[in-house]
Amino acid sequence: MTTWTAHAFARGLAALRQFAQAEPENTRLARADFPAHWDPIRFPWMDTSLLAWTLHGREDAEGRTAADRQLLTAGARLSRAERSILQALAASWCSIFEVQDVQLGKSLRLRDLLFDEVLEFREQSLTFQVVPGDVFVTWAMPAGDHLELTGGTVVVAASQHPLLLDSVRRELGTLPPLDDLAGRRRQVRRRAPFLFRRVMELISEEAPSFDEEEAMAFAESLLPPRRRAFQDFAGQRPRKRRSASKGELEEGSAYVFKLGPIDTDQDGPVSFYMAVEAGGYVLPPECVARDVDGLAALARVLKGRKVYCESRLARAGAAFGFVSRPAPLSIVSLRAHLAVQSYWMPRKAPRVPPDDMEAFLLATTALIRAAPWELWTNGELFTVTLEGRVKGTRELSVMGNGEAEFGFSLFDRMGSADRVARSSPAVPGVDMLIPDALGLTLDDTPAWASKAIQQHTGVPFVPDLLRVQRNKLLPGDVEDMRVATAIALALAEARPEDATTETELRLGDFHLRVKLEVPLPLLTGFYVGKVDLASIPLQPPKSSGKATRKVPQRKVSETLLDFARPLLEDIESSESPQEELFTVLALALSAWNAVVQDKWEPEKGWVERARATLRRMPREDGELMEKDFELLVARKKQRDFADDPRLLTGLDVVIRHNGELGVQLIGVVTPGAWKEFFGA
Structure with a gap:
């Protein structure tokens, strides 16, 4: 067991x-x-x-x-x-x-x-x-x-x-x-x-x-690491959106909702009580601690009108004649926008036009559903080419594989990730120099903001957009938000089997084209390529010709361990042998599959793409992994392994009942080798 x-x-x-x-x-x-x-x-x-x-x-x-x-x-x-x-x-x-x-x-x-x-x-x-x-x-x-x-x-x-x-x-x-x-x-x-x-x-x-x-x-x-609520939405399809024409406010009415409670150091928790007229005009908010006080102030301003409110204000609002009902779609959107702006308010972030905020939230939602942090580590870097209003070549690192922080860092200059990895404070009292970068981070707190955004997008999250400039941490401006929106869209569309991906963003007169050079994920323990392994039958295809070779009968777990043996010497002495063994075997699996695909599949270049990924990694890790990768590629071409056409996937390292580590994975013969091994 x-x-x-x-x-x-x-x-x-x-x-x-x-x-x-x-x-x-x-x-x-x-x-x-x-x-x-x-x-x-x-x-x-x-x-x-x-x-x-x-x-x-x-x-x-x-x-x-x-x-x-x-x-x-x-x-x-x-x-x-x-x-x-x-x-x-x-x-x-x-x-x-x-x-x-x-x-x-x-x-x-x-x-x-x-x-x-x-x-x-x-x-x-x-x-x-x-x-x-x-x-x-x-x-x-x-x-x-x-x-x-x-x-x-x-x-x-x-x-x-x-x-x-x-x-x-x-x-x-x-x-x-x-x-x-x-x-x-x-x-x-x-x-x-x-x-x-x-x-x-x-x-x-x-x-x-x-x-x-x-x-x-x-x-x-x-x-x-604390699991974020939005992680449960990875891979889920977007929900169907209601028609914008349904359920809007009738003329002369207004809708009241609450943003908060927001913790403050001096006054304790307070909330913003917002009123929106049927035409879309937003009244000045009331900022108080209690529902009854906030609604009383708005009731005086809205006297004589039909006033609706969200369900959590129904009890307090009944005393002022407010009627509880679901928020119209336009107000759900407005509430999400205001939640983000309110959360950013302490840093004096600039006001964001509604179209920009909407594009930003929808792009970030798509990013969360795509969950690129489940595929790429922060050391597997994307090369970003920007054309249009913003131009240049940047370096992109995805955050979240370690589950401590989620999002991405877009460095203004190539090589910045390597400088961060190798930097340390050289002089006591002197801050470490951080390269200029734009960062999008995601969390699921505070709860009031996360809930408002979920009601609009279907996903509970709170985005934070910050820029590092000359070693100072600043709130991102509108142009930064547009760049982050385009990057989020491109990342959401990135597929590990494709070497590049491109996307465009148009907001008014702003136009930006983004091209990503996509790294090959090397440490997931899963196959990456053009072959749909799920569609390959478990039984060998029926033979219509004569096979010239036999498929190796050795278990793929034993084969992979033997293949990676030169890299396994210090595993048992490491602090986390299970994690260390998985990392080494995942790299070995990627090297193995790259050679198999280059030899038998019509689309080539997998070994070179893996090399490019390793060259872009921060040098301290990248150089060592590149050396190990080259050893593995050469080893796959040796007699003991060269004629094995199986693609490997589904790597798992488990602890058996006797405390020893065990390896589980799946191997299937790549379709490009069927004629040679099955006569098909």
Whole structure:
């Protein structure tokens, strides 16, 4: 039995989270079980703990968690891996664990202090953060023939864990005794809110040992990157848009909506209350803390008119005669535009014409749906040629493969990414010189802005546009937004199998043509090329002629490991052997496929395109990878591998039940070699 890769588990968890969001009442009840407020700096693990409680902790009246319910309603449509993940989460429990032994990068031996049993867990990242004797609270789940950790993890100080154990044992002592272990684990799981609340209380009783900035930096170093809401929309088709002529306001009426709450340092959360007349005129906004105050001020201005409002203002608006109704399409668009402008306001960003803002939001939505960060790393650089109002050759880096930040950086000069990679502060107190660049970053906060943009575009995100100029960070201007719009459109249309892509943007008298030289993604572990592997039959095609060669019968996983063997010497000694092995094998897979395609497929040049990608990478990584790539290309042409016509894809590196790494992938004979190997 194998465990899952981080990507597979993240996808399964994201699907479960989406399922839970479709059950608002259950989600509300789960949230009500936890404290109303907590300091995210002192208690960064509470958000993750609440999410675990919502998805696979809290049971409904029939004793089912959200994971159980998704299995029940959608299990028949899920893959075996997805069902396995849900089954594991549904059987999870939380407890207090003491570290008995640590095998770095492989496993932890933990004593469950509530059940007094010693358990072996397959674990990597936490093995580098704990030592024998440490005590922590977390979630555990069975994964086939072994156990894994999941959910929020919080280390309990030595002075606190006896108090915590005593509190929890007394709480559990009020429950009826059960004979079966699974039943006792469910009893503990049902007390998860009490357990995490008690941990928070004990930590609150002690003064923090370091300042807030240190606490936040430490917490971020332990937690995995936060998954953004817009990542769930990758690959989804745009929704059908309503007709602009339907549901518009009648003459003489107005529509009221709210932007916020917006956190301010001095006055606390405030909101902008906006009123739009039927003709499109926007009244000056009211900026106050309470709905009733904002609506009262607008009611005085709109006296005598028919006034509509959004549903979340219905209760407060009823006192002033406001009628709740869905926003007309034109106001949905306006609200999204104003949300972006309001979010940018503290940086004094320039006002953006409506047509420019609309094009920018739609292009960014297309970029998110295309999700180029799932294909390219930030080191696989695009060459950008601009013609029209803006001219020149630029360098483009896609952000998001590491899931820390999403978007792109457009450097004004070629070679800038290499300079950033090799730069470090040479003199204490002197800032590092950052090359001039235009950056688009994407997030899903603040929630009020993300929701307004989602109602218009169908995708929850908040864009930020910044320019670095002479080492100063400035808000992007209107021309920067137009360039970013064109780049986003080009990136959304880029396909890894195509060497170039072009697009044009016209906004009034502004015209810009963008040409991208597309790098070959080398580290995805998937095939890139013109052959549609999904359409290739699993069985060899029927022979109409005589084959002159035989297809190698050796497993493709064994073949790839043997092929990459010269690069595998230091894998086991690395801090993250699973990730390191995947990276090396992904490069080997790309080199292998490039040679196979150049030899047997009609479209050539794959090896040269890979070389061009490596030459454009920052030198520190690119030169080493280029050396490894050339070794692999030469090795593919040697006797042991030269006559193997199989294309490789679907690479996955897993941890087997004995703790050893295993390799899984798919191999299919390229159609260009069928005549030679099948006589077809």
